[in-house]
Amino acid sequence: xxxxxxxxxxxxxxxxxxxxxxxxxxxxxxxxxxxxxxxxxxxxxxxxxxxxxxxxxxxxxxxxxxxxxxxxxxxxxxxxxxxxxxxxxxxxxxxxxxxxxxxxxxxxxxxxxxxxxxxxxxxxxxxxxxxxxxxxxxxxxxxxxxxxxxxxxxxxxxxxxxxxxxxxx
Numbered sequence: 001x002x003x004x005x006x007x008x009x010x011x012x013x014x015x016x017x018x019x020x021x022x023x024x025x026x027x028x029x030x031x032x033x034x035x036x037x038x039x040x041x042x043x044x045x046x047x048x049x050x051x052x053x054x055x056x057x058x059x060x061x062x063x064x065x066x067x068x069x070x071x072x073x074x075x076x077x078x079x080x081x082x083x084x085x086x087x088x089x090x091x092x093x094x095x096x097x098x099x100x101x102x103x104x105x106x107x108x109x110x111x112x113x114x115x116x117x118x119x120x121x122x123x124x125x126x127x128x129x130x131x132x133x134x135x136x137x138x139x140x141x142x143x144x145x146x147x148x149x150x151x152x153x154x155x156x157x158x159x160x161x162x163x164x165x166x167x168x169x
Contacts, residue, residue, distance in 0.1 A: 002030035005152045012040040019049040023060055025083050027052065030059040035148065039068045046075040047109065050099065051083035057095030064147050066105040076109040103145035
C-alpha cells in the first residue's frame with residue numbers, strides 16, 4: 001500500500017545520526033504527494049533523505065518541501081538509488097524505482113558544499129551555484145516548483161482540545 005498525502009509541518013529536529021525527514025528505503029509500493037514546510041534541522045545527518053534500491057521497485061514522486069533552515073549538517077539533501085541490501089539474491093533486478101517531481105523551495109543550509117553525481121533537473125536562483133548537472137533556469141522561472149495550494153484531507157481535520165482536572169485528596 002503506498003504512502004500518499006503526507007504532511008509534515010513546524011518540525012525542529014536535532015539528530016546527529018539520522019535524517020530530519022527520510023522517505024523510503026524498505027518500499028516496494030510508493031510514496032506520493034509529500035508536503036513538508038517550516039522545518040528547522042540542527043546537527044542532523046541530513047535534512048532530507050530519499051532512499052531506494054533496485055529490486056524494490058515502487059516510486060517516490062510529487063514531493064514538495066519549503067522553508068527549511070538547516071544548520072551543521074553532513075548533507076542537506078541526500079538521495080540514493082542504491083540503499084541497503086537484500087536478504088538474498090532472489091529479488092527482481094528489473095524492479096527499478098521511479099523518482100520524479102522532487103521540489104525544494106526556500107531552503108537555507110549553513111556551510112554546505114555541493115556534491116552531485118547521477119542527478120538531473122533544474123534550479124532557480126540557487127546560491128552558491130550547484131553542480132553543472134543542475135542548470136539554473138533563472139530566478140524568473142522559480143514558480144515552476146510552487147508548493148501546491150490545494151488542501152489535503154488531513155488539512156480539514158478539526159482537532160479537539162480536551163482538559164482533565166484531578167481533585168486533590
